[in-house]
Amino acid sequence: MDIESARKFYSQMLLIRRFEEKCIELYSSRKIRGFLHLYIGEEAIAVGVMHALSAEDAVISTYREHGHALARGISAKSIMAEMYGKVEGCAGGRGGSMHLFDAKRRFYGGNAIVGGGLPLAVGMALADKMMKRDRVTVCLFGDGAVAEGEFHESLNLASLWQLPVLFICENNYYAMGTALEFSESEVNLSKKAAGYRINSFQVDGMDVTQVAESAKNAVEDIRSGKGPVFLECLTYRFRPHSMFDAELYRKKTEVNAWKDKGPLVTFKKTLEDKGLWSKIKAQEIEDEITKTIDDAVTFAENGTLEPISDLEKFVYSPEEAQ
Amino acid sequence: MKEDKQTTYREAVREGIRNAMQKDDRVFLMGEYVGRYGGCFAVSKGLLEAFGNARIIDTPLCESAYTGAGIGAALNGMRPIVEIMTVNFSLLALDQIMNNAATLLHMSGGQFNVPLVIRMSTGGGKQLAAQHSHSLEGWYAHIPGLKVLTPATVQDAYSMIESALNDPDPVLIFENSLLYNSQGTLDTNAKPLPIKKAVVKRPGNDLTILAYGINLFKALDAAEILEKEAIDAEVIDLRALRPLDDETIMNSVKKTHRVMIVDEGWRSGSISAEIMARINEQAFFELDAAMGRVCSAEVPLPYAKHLEDAALPQPVKIAAMARQIMEDA
Numbered sequence: 048m049d050i051e052s053a054r055k056f057y058s059q060m061l062l063i064r065r066f067e068e069k070c071i072e073l074y075s076s077r078k079i080r081g082f083l084h085l086y087i088g089e090e091a092i093a094v095g096v097m098h099a100l101s102a103e104d105a106v107i108s109t110y111r112e113h114g115h116a117l118a119r120g121i122s123a124k125s126i127m128a129e130m131y132g133k134v135e136g137c138a139g140g141r142g143g144s145m146h147l148f149d150a151k152r153r154f155y156g157g158n159a160i161v162g163g164g165l166p167l168a169v170g171m172a173l174a175d176k177m178m179k180r181d182r183v184t185v186c187l188f189g190d191g192a193v194a195e196g197e198f199h200e201s202l203n204l205a206s207l208w209q210l211p212v213l214f215i216c217e218n219n220y221y222a223m224g225t226a227l228e229f230s231e232s233e234v235n236l237s238k239k240a241a242g243y244r245i246n247s248f249q250v251d252g253m254d255v256t257q258v259a260e261s262a263k264n265a266v267e268d269i270r271s272g273k274g275p276v277f278l279e280c281l282t283y284r285f286r287p288h289s290m291f292d293a294e295l296y297r298k299k300t301e302v303n304a305w306k307d308k309g310p311l312v313t314f315k316k317t318l319e320d321k322g323l324w325s326k327i328k329a330q331e332i333e334d335e336i337t338k339t340i341d342d343a344v345t346f347a348e349n350g351t352l353e354p355i356s357d358l359e360k361f362v363y364s365p366e367e368a369q
Numbered sequence: 370m371k372e373d374k375q376t377t378y379r380e381a382v383r384e385g386i387r388n389a390m391q392k393d394d395r396v397f398l399m400g401e402y403v404g405r406y407g408g409c410f411a412v413s414k415g416l417l418e419a420f421g422n423a424r425i426i427d428t429p430l431c432e433s434a435y436t437g438a439g440i441g442a443a444l445n446g447m448r449p450i451v452e453i454m455t456v457n458f459s460l461l462a463l464d465q466i467m468n469n470a471a472t473l474l475h476m477s478g479g480q481f482n483v484p485l486v487i488r489m490s491t492g493g494g495k496q497l498a499a500q501h502s503h504s505l506e507g508w509y510a511h512i513p514g515l516k517v518l519t520p521a522t523v524q525d526a527y528s529m530i531e532s533a534l535n536d537p538d539p540v541l542i543f544e545n546s547l548l549y550n551s552q553g554t555l556d557t558n559a560k561p562l563p564i565k566k567a568v569v570k571r572p573g574n575d576l577t578i579l580a581y582g583i584n585l586f587k588a589l590d591a592a593e594i595l596e597k598e599a600i601d602a603e604v605i606d607l608r609a610l611r612p613l614d615d616e617t618i619m620n621s622v623k624k625t626h627r628v629m630i631v632d633e634g635w636r637s638g639s640i641s642a643e644i645m646a647r648i649n650e651q652a653f654f655e656l657d658a659a660m661g662r663v664c665s666a667e668v669p670l671p672y673a674k675h676l677e678d679a680a681l682p683q684p685v686k687i688a689a690m691a692r693q694i695m696e697d698a
Binding site: 105107138142148149167168169178184201203361 | 435
């Protein structure tokens, strides 16, 4: 690993971590509202996967997507403004935390219906295949989605039609408050995908280099016409499901054990072992991120509230397009 | 196709699709049995041979995934036509239609429109009982972000395909399965009427009958019965349930001062209830009598023919309701 990649991986993961820590603070002070689903603990997946994509590729995400959006290059400013419900937000304040969108970065949204994004990814990829475009659609979802019918319908279609989709299952072992063992007859989720004759792999989702490497290989295979790929990234959510979760369903000891294997601590250790830690200048990164987040909050605070007269805008396309 | 030839509704839909696919290589048809089987109502018969299996796509039985795939393809530059066998089956795709197709433009702050067309059969009358016969188009008309078209005539069956594909937003087309064999004249060169345009099919002075889909013809039959009793009914084809053409409706109410609606949906929470509310809001003082309506009986549709006939709107029931409204001083 070169210093540049090391620095990028670390700083992107840290940006997501610090951004969300700021979100907790802002939520507690009621600056942002609605649901807030935190990604803390899972940062390596977003960073590793987005690293493997080109600007032409498309991303379909879930309601736990701040990390995906930041790693895809959507600015902290426009995400924070979205959380504030301001016009300058990446969805103009219409979506909030669960529905970040950015056409320029081909980010087709946080979808807050579990499993609801998978059929969309199939269709996006179908369009690319029909038009013979060299693009990949990445679809991220959690282990909870695996229980939904749309998961099975979509994997079947993607495999049957050999579509250029990269399925990323972020298995954090809990569908909200239900542990995987109480949801699934087969807890090895990559086996389910393999049942649809999709090339499937289990990946250590706490290890950013492993995720990046696996995603890179997957994207190459997909581009070379080998059909869809399924990566099950094993991870853990350090925070509650949302801000309303009392976490009655899991033990503190379990959470702490996972924190010891967290993506930032393990990556720091890897860099230390390779003698790269001192070279990435971690304090400099920390300072840059503090400034990025402060700027994002200021930007969001100073953002514009959309006039109520615009309320019914965007229900349909403008008249001239019809 | 020549003008003024007698064409079936089925052929008109097929030619509408064929015409669109010839003009625009982004258009494709996807659904259960649309290719090798020729369409469950034989609408797409011959299109697989004409366009190949890359554009006439047989799907597995997974309404949610292939409807969602239609949305995804529409987001990514295509102009898909998704066919769902019946409106009852569309409930398996309701999540995609409601939570994605109808919301994405608004939720993304105007960044992502969904130019998708979904066609499905609707309505009773074929003794197919309680899981194949309902009329749920009124439900879909409840949802902001969707457009809901209900072609009754052969011409609309053809033209509305083009209108729907030209629309940048999701459009649902409801085809009464009993209409596929009906015949009419088709002018393939006619400029399509705007989606939001109801049409007066039979001018009259005494009362207005609003109808859509197959019930347009039941209303016209009722108007024939009423004519013999010297009641001059005006019959309007609503054509679209969302948007509703308030202007045409209110103009007719201002002319006849009496109005009734024929709606194959169940009456509770129905599109007919919505139309009555709008007339109440916009033209209450024009009314000389209480409004009336003929809807389906509030039962899951039964199989037995006499029971099914009794459950659905029929010309005699429409005429009876019209007489009641005329007698109301």
